[in-house]
Amino acid sequence: MRPIFCLNSKQFWFRSNFCLFRLFLSDMGCETKLWLEVVFLSVTCMQLCVLGVPQVPCHFIFGDSLSDCGNNNVLSTKAKVNYLPYGIDFPAGPTGRFTNGLTEADFITQLLGFKNLTPPFANLNGSDILEGVNYASGSAGIRNETGSRLGENFSLQKQVQNHRIIATQIAGKLGSIEKAQQHLNKCLYYMNIGSNDYINNYEQPDYYPSQSLFTPEQFAAVLIQQYSIQLRALYVIGARRFALIGMMRLGCTPREISIHGKNGSLCVEQDNDYSILFNSNLRTLVDQLNRELFGAKFILINTAAIATGDENYYCCKVDDKIGLCLPNSVPCSDRSQFKFFDAVHPSEKVNQVTAMNAYKSPSSAYAYPMDISQLIST
Template structure:
């Protein structure tokens, strides 16, 4: 459908917008700015696009000189990219794709992230699969193992916005403010985001999402083919309990006491109690236990939790005693032990396809950077402590897959994915949240946020912008690097045949 997709780095992912060449990297609404300011913004964007493309061509030419070959990445030559740019500029690029980020080494590498979908429009190829494109992107002679110096820091990912049929019958989401979409709105808590400038780029305005637009769960729902976003448990009704609900709660943690200084929150233990109610509703609505068990076993379950157990617990000694009771390694161990029991409860409630997200670089949040970094880009001591948790979580996934053989668990490496942004941001944008923040690090109500939000990693002192959420969800859904997901990505997980439910 012509004009359906707004192809911009910002991405609202809302059908009904029109795209123009000047919005290729950022969604700029001229009505928000004076005519003079709007011209400055647009000129700056066009300069950025042109500069990046010139750098791409220079990198390709340098590669050709050094390596003696005209094809730095198989399947993506300068000519192919020129055609893509030309088609985009003339608004002929109508094949329902959107742009996430920009790849650094040797120019922009493009990943097709939908299996069994024709590559003819963007590449002049047909019948290619995403794994083939992975291979095309690898230089001749380079091993499949990606070296740490070649990690993408900025990159284009092309993903299908309209994937087609819903790929799972239901989607259940557990977690904290990274995926909360309104469960905290009516709680007595400081951890709320149902006011501007939160939601400034969300079509419905502020809803309780702790970002400028979509959160990771919203984007995953779209990638899974859901027509609507998964509703918060607080407002869910009727068929929602069959299709899936979001239990996420700002300031919630694996530990029940986490975040209590901010007020009420729905800890993971309480979220599991709420899910048990959902299971009971499924039995009632579907008629019997057997039908409910079969239905729930085919759903996707995603958990994004643990950040607050560090931010609003371990690294807040004035309110919590955990840092004096445990070393970082011991704390990671006790967290994983509790998380393991919670995941087994979820399994007992019928979950069979489960994706657990590791923690991101908490030591790179503006709140932690304000404490000092000792000359590093981020607070290494915090990131190292968080990585202990991530390493143990990945091992837990192995253990669960071995012990619960009729289920599949996967680990999403949010630390690796988000760390890819760091080299290109520099300290100015990394340490500067997009909105003006209060004493607790959240956006001050009614204050205008930054102008070009995709240039910022964080929207407030703790929560990423929609651009980052888009990249994390994209690479969780289908991995760009082998380290993004373990043992495989979400798209593979949902296609996995489990004898207990199929």
């Protein structure tokens, strides 16, 4: 069985295999659970993945390298991956995606029923902006200075500013600001950001002052407060449906393990504590915004709960300083066996499983207070 990768309104096909789910569920030691998960994911996507009939009029994507599909290609930065082996499993080859194939945001776009993947803001090339734009930028964070040591990026604040530009263009296409807002009210806003505020800011005291200014608890609270400002700005523009993607377990990325060591644990516990703090505060923010912003609906996708498996291995030879694949290096032959493609970013197979569980969650631990399929149907 191969994982679901939807092609058009008449056809979808399977690109998953048994070993992928063995990778995620091997720690359960239960073959029955494994097969149930395979059946659930396959049947779910067979029911839901119908391209050409989008379930929302548009999909806007904000975030960092986990969602970047080419925005950093136009920037002066070390956080740029428009070269092989990145994109080795993507039909068009290297595009600037920080993985071997599709990102989680790409899979969500397909599950929503869109024929085309959401294009990058930096290279729209005549794309239909009415269907959405991807603003995500590798190394970007909630704080403006995050990732600056690596070069330029579009911070979350800048991404929101770029969305204002697109919203103005949409108003021009539809004839008025009111019609543009009505259009945007129905769209999905996918937000996946925050990891770099730790690994490319707080954890690098030689380059950033954050650690001397804030305790971990204070820093998480500051991040959420700044995140809230940008979410509210999007609400003013017209956004109403928000899927906020929680932070993955930072301490379980191969790069963090190689830098800090595990000290007898499975992962770097201090880093995972950062993730827990951020995600806990983000859940509180979801409740707050759902109370305060009339007509808006916010959900939290708990990526840390979805992701399981062996964190120690990745697929390509990397630059030890930043954890990205060395240009034109030869990756492993079977990418389905690896949770990570490079030392930081998940493989396409992991992105797919995470996206499918975010879209149609089999557990309340994965999506709060509902999953994406429920969010867009309300």
